[in-house]
Amino acid sequence: MDVVADAVEWFTEHVPDGWFEGPLEVIADREELLVVGRLAAGTSPKRFREATRDARVAIARPAEVRYDRAVSWAVRVDDQLVRFSHLSVPVMTRLRVEERHVLDLLIEGGIARSRSEALAWCVRLVGANESAWLDELREAATKLAEIRSRGPAC
Structure with a gap:
C-alpha cells in the first residue's frame, strides 16, 4: 500500500471543507504522518490552530490507528511552513x-x-x-x- 497516497485520500475525506486552499499534502516516515494544508492569504495560523484543535485531534485519532503512526499537523502560509506539532525522534549512529x-x-x-x-x-x-x-x-x-x-x- 502506498501510505502517502492512501493518507492523502483518507485525510481529504475527513478534513472539513473550507479549512485549506488546494489539496492536502502528507509527508510520511516510519513514525509520523505530517498533514499539511495551505491557508488562505491573511489567515492567522495561530487562530486556525486554536479554532481547529479539537477537530484535528478527533481526525488524528483514527488515522493513528489506521496507519500505526503519530499524526502531526502543519500549515503553509505563503512560503512558510508552520508546524503545530511534530515528533522529534532520536536516531542512533556510530561516527568515526x-x-x-x-x-x-x-x-x-x-x-x-x-x-x-x-x-x-x-x-x-x-x-x-x-x-x-x-x-x-x-x-x-x-x-x-x-x-x-x-x-x-x-
Whole structure:
C-alpha cells in the first residue's frame, strides 16, 4: 500500500471543507504522518490552530490507528511552513573521529549546542542543497521496491 497516497485520500475525506486552499499534502516516515494544508492569504495560523484543535485531534485519532503512526499537523502560509506539532525522534549512529570532529566544530562555532543538534543541522543542509540528488535516489528506491515486489517469494 502506498501510505502517502492512501493518507492523502483518507485525510481529504475527513478534513472539513473550507479549512485549506488546494489539496492536502502528507509527508510520511516510519513514525509520523505530517498533514499539511495551505491557508488562505491573511489567515492567522495561530487562530486556525486554536479554532481547529479539537477537530484535528478527533481526525488524528483514527488515522493513528489506521496507519500505526503519530499524526502531526502543519500549515503553509505563503512560503512558510508552520508546524503545530511534530515528533522529534532520536536516531542512533556510530561516527568515526573525523566525523565527530565535524560535529564538534559546529558546536565550537556556535552553530549547534550539541552533537545531536549538529547532526540535525547537517541533515537539513543536505536536504536543502541536494534535493535533485535526493529525488533521484527516492525514484531509484521506489523502482527497486517495485522490482522486489515482483520477485520470488522467500
